[in-house]
Each structure stands twice: as C-alpha cells, then as structure tokens.
Amino acid sequence: MKTKRILLIALFISLAAILSIVERSIIIPQAHPGVKLGLANVITLLSIIMLGYKDAFLVVLLRCVLATLIGGNPVSFLFSITGGLFSTLVMVLLWRTFNQHISIVNISIIGAICHNLGQLFVASWLAHELLLYSLLPILMISAVITGYAVGVVTKRVYKSLQARQVKVYS
C-alpha cells in the first residue's frame, strides 16, 4: 500500500515537471505575453483529490524545482513557486471546506485566478511598480478560460482513473 502511494507521488511529480516544460514551447498566437495554459495544474488538482494536501504541496514544490533545474532561471522559479503555492493553498482550503459541494471545474478556475494573482504580486514587487496591476483584467479573463479548460481535462482524467480502479489514498 505504501509503495503504491510513493509510486503515485513520483509519477505525479514527473508528469507535472514534464507538463510545465512542454508548456513553455506552446505559444498561443496573439495572446498577451505572460498568458499560459497552466497544464501542470491538472496534476496539482489530481494530487489534492487523490493524495491529500500534504503530498499535494510536495508535488508542487518538487515540480517547480525540477522544471527550473531542467530548463529555467531563478526568476522563472520565483514566479512559478509563488503562483503555484498560493493557488494550491486556496484550492486545498476550498476542497477541504466544501468537499461535496464544489465542482472540480470551479476549483480549477479559482486556482488559476489565484495563480495569476500570485505571479502579478511577484512581478509588481520585483519591478517596484503598481502600474503593473493594469494587466489584471487580461489576466483574469485568461485565468477563467484556461482554468475552465484545465478543470474539464482534470475531471475527465479523474473519472478515467476511477474507472480503472486507481484507489484514492487521501
């Protein structure tokens, strides 16, 4: 039982790291710079649902470290870790408070919004510039769209894992 759990954590970390590296090469045409899909959030959500909050934080932390080591720089690490941890914290709190009542898609949208808020906070802190918050509208719109897409994907993956009798270890 314990080995299976460790295996699942390792699988999630490697999947999330690969997704966040692959994501860098996906360029959305005509999108505002800084707008990203947030594919690694699929894994974050799955680990919150299937592994519990402690290991979800572990997955996010190690994913950021791995993705930075393979192809990143200190600044991108700062951006991804702040956004990632803040959105994970909010999603964990929502999942634990409204366990039965909130849908995966809605949690994913709120997570995406918090991720963008966290990154914008780091950017304005680095730049000493409050004017950067004028990017807020475009980031909120993109967060709702990408959060919805990621949520739908997560729901499908979760259903398919349930159909294959992958147990929930939380």
Place this chain on the structure above:
Amino acid sequence: MKKLNYYLTIGFLGLVLLSTVGLYLPQYRGAEQTLFLEIHKDGQLHQKIPLSTAANQEIKVTDEMGHYNLIEIKAGQARVKQADCPNQVCVNAGWLSKPNQITFCAPNKLKIKLTGQGNNLDATSY
C-alpha cells in the same frame, strides 16, 4: 450550499464582464498629450525621453554582467527590440504608444514605461 456552483459560475461571468470593461476603459483617456519614455534600470530612473519629439533611434542598456536590452523608438512609439533574457516577455509585449503602458524584463530588472505630462483626465474635465 447546494447552489454554490451556480453562484460561482455567475461570479466568474461577472468577473469576465468586469475585466472586459476594465480592458477598454483606459483607452478613452487623454489621447493628446506629451508622452515621455522612462527607462528604469534596477529600480532607478535611467533615462527620460520626450517621445513625440524624439528622433528615431535605438538605445542599448547594458549592465555589469553584460546582459542587454535594445530599445527602439520610432514614430512616437517605443518597444524592446532585442533582449538576451530567456523568456522574452518584454520583446513580445510589442509597441507601446499610450500613456501608462508598461513592459518589464524581470531577469534584467529593466522597466520601460510611457508617462503623460499635463493634460490628464482631471485637468480636461473642467
């Protein structure tokens, strides 16, 4: 509690609507004013250029480490033409032509910003 998801969806739609309004609102402000291009390096003002009267030129800002950003001024607009940073967010931001537009290169700590002088909304509304 059962209607939580319903309320959340309405909340998201409201957020998108509000953001769309916020996206188009600043464009109606102060079209005719003297624009200044401010280049900030490491949090300090590096150069301030009156954009509307400036000749077409390219400014290269290099730091001690040898990292650079190439800023181009052309026909009253400004952009970061080239940079050696990894993510190229500043280059992809494109041309800046309106007051309060801004782009920021986090790895090189370089910020360029357009500021208007004088005729703001408060002054013209009288």
